[in-house]
Amino acid sequence: MSTPAILLCLCTCPDAASAQKLAETLVGERLAACVNRLPGVLSTYRWQGEVHAEGEELLLIKTTTPRFEVLKARLLELHPYELPELIALPIEHGHAAYLD
Numbered sequence: 001m002s003t004p005a006i007l008l009c010l011c012t013c014p015d016a017a018s019a020q021k022l023a024e025t026l027v028g029e030r031l032a033a034c035v036n037r038l039p040g041v042l043s044t045y046r047w048q049g050e051v052h053a054e055g056e057e058l059l060l061i062k063t064t065t066p067r068f069e070v071l072k073a074r075l076l077e078l079h080p081y082e083l084p085e086l087i088a089l090p091i092e093h094g095h096a097a098y099l100d
Helices: 016-028 065-078
Strands: 006-013 034-047 050-064 087-090
Touching: 006 016, 006 065, 016 034, 016 050, 016 065, 050 065
Parallel strands: none
Antiparallel strands: 006 050, 006 087, 034 050
16 A cells, blocks of 8 residues: 655745644644644735735645645635635655654
8 A cells, every 4th residue: 555645735824823723723633744833934925916025934734635625625714814825745755654
Protein backbone atom coordinates (compact mmCIF):
# COMPACT_ATOMS: atom_id res chain seq x y z
CA MET A 1 0.00 0.00 0.00
CA SER A 2 1.45 3.37 -0.97
CA THR A 3 1.43 6.44 1.22
CA PRO A 4 -1.03 9.15 0.09
CA ALA A 5 0.57 12.18 -1.50
CA ILE A 6 1.64 14.66 1.16
CA LEU A 7 0.90 18.37 0.69
CA LEU A 8 2.33 21.47 2.32
CA CYS A 9 -0.33 24.18 2.30
CA LEU A 10 0.40 27.86 2.86
CA CYS A 11 -2.18 30.20 4.36
CA THR A 12 -1.79 33.69 5.81
CA CYS A 13 -3.90 34.99 8.69
CA PRO A 14 -4.39 38.55 9.95
CA ASP A 15 -3.50 37.84 13.58
CA ALA A 16 -2.42 35.25 16.15
CA ALA A 17 -5.96 34.49 17.34
CA SER A 18 -7.32 33.56 13.91
CA ALA A 19 -4.15 31.60 13.09
CA GLN A 20 -4.41 29.61 16.33
CA LYS A 21 -8.12 28.90 15.80
CA LEU A 22 -7.48 27.60 12.29
CA ALA A 23 -4.49 25.52 13.38
CA GLU A 24 -6.34 23.92 16.29
CA THR A 25 -9.46 23.22 14.21
CA LEU A 26 -7.61 21.67 11.26
CA VAL A 27 -5.51 19.41 13.49
CA GLY A 28 -8.39 18.67 15.87
CA GLU A 29 -10.63 17.58 12.99
CA ARG A 30 -7.79 15.48 11.48
CA LEU A 31 -7.72 17.55 8.32
CA ALA A 32 -4.07 18.35 8.97
CA ALA A 33 -1.40 16.30 10.73
CA CYS A 34 0.49 19.41 11.85
CA VAL A 35 0.28 23.18 11.46
CA ASN A 36 3.25 25.48 12.10
CA ARG A 37 2.57 29.16 12.80
CA LEU A 38 5.13 31.72 11.69
CA PRO A 39 4.44 35.17 13.17
CA GLY A 40 5.97 38.37 11.90
CA VAL A 41 5.34 37.90 8.18
CA LEU A 42 5.02 41.16 6.24
CA SER A 43 2.83 40.73 3.16
CA THR A 44 2.70 43.26 0.33
CA TYR A 45 -0.18 42.69 -2.07
CA ARG A 46 -2.69 44.37 -4.36
CA TRP A 47 -6.31 44.31 -3.18
CA GLN A 48 -9.20 46.18 -4.77
CA GLY A 49 -6.87 48.30 -6.88
CA GLU A 50 -4.59 49.41 -4.04
CA VAL A 51 -1.22 48.19 -2.76
CA HIS A 52 -1.26 47.15 0.91
CA ALA A 53 1.47 46.07 3.34
CA GLU A 54 0.23 44.21 6.41
CA GLY A 55 1.64 42.09 9.20
CA GLU A 56 0.31 38.53 9.15
CA GLU A 57 0.95 35.03 10.48
CA LEU A 58 1.82 32.32 7.99
CA LEU A 59 0.45 28.82 8.51
CA LEU A 60 2.39 25.82 7.17
CA ILE A 61 -0.25 23.10 7.00
CA LYS A 62 0.72 19.45 6.44
CA THR A 63 -2.02 17.28 4.97
CA THR A 64 -2.67 14.62 2.35
CA THR A 65 -4.20 14.90 -1.10
CA PRO A 66 -7.36 12.96 -0.10
CA ARG A 67 -8.00 15.42 2.77
CA PHE A 68 -7.31 18.61 0.81
CA GLU A 69 -10.82 19.42 -0.48
CA VAL A 70 -12.40 19.03 2.97
CA LEU A 71 -9.55 21.05 4.53
CA LYS A 72 -10.10 23.78 1.93
CA ALA A 73 -13.83 23.94 2.58
CA ARG A 74 -13.29 24.15 6.35
CA LEU A 75 -10.57 26.79 6.03
CA LEU A 76 -12.76 28.94 3.75
CA GLU A 77 -15.62 28.58 6.23
CA LEU A 78 -13.53 29.72 9.23
CA HIS A 79 -11.07 32.22 7.74
CA PRO A 80 -11.73 35.91 8.47
CA TYR A 81 -10.52 37.11 5.04
CA GLU A 82 -12.96 37.52 2.16
CA LEU A 83 -10.38 35.85 -0.12
CA PRO A 84 -7.88 33.82 1.94
CA GLU A 85 -4.64 32.50 0.55
CA LEU A 86 -4.49 28.72 0.25
CA ILE A 87 -1.69 27.26 -1.83
CA ALA A 88 -0.86 23.54 -1.81
CA LEU A 89 2.58 22.24 -2.75
CA PRO A 90 3.31 18.53 -3.18
CA ILE A 91 6.05 17.07 -0.99
CA GLU A 92 8.19 14.94 -3.26
CA HIS A 93 10.91 13.94 -0.79
CA GLY A 94 11.31 13.83 2.97
CA HIS A 95 12.15 11.67 5.95
CA ALA A 96 9.85 8.68 5.40
CA ALA A 97 9.28 8.02 9.10
CA TYR A 98 8.13 11.63 9.62
CA LEU A 99 5.90 11.63 6.54
CA ASP A 100 4.22 8.41 7.67
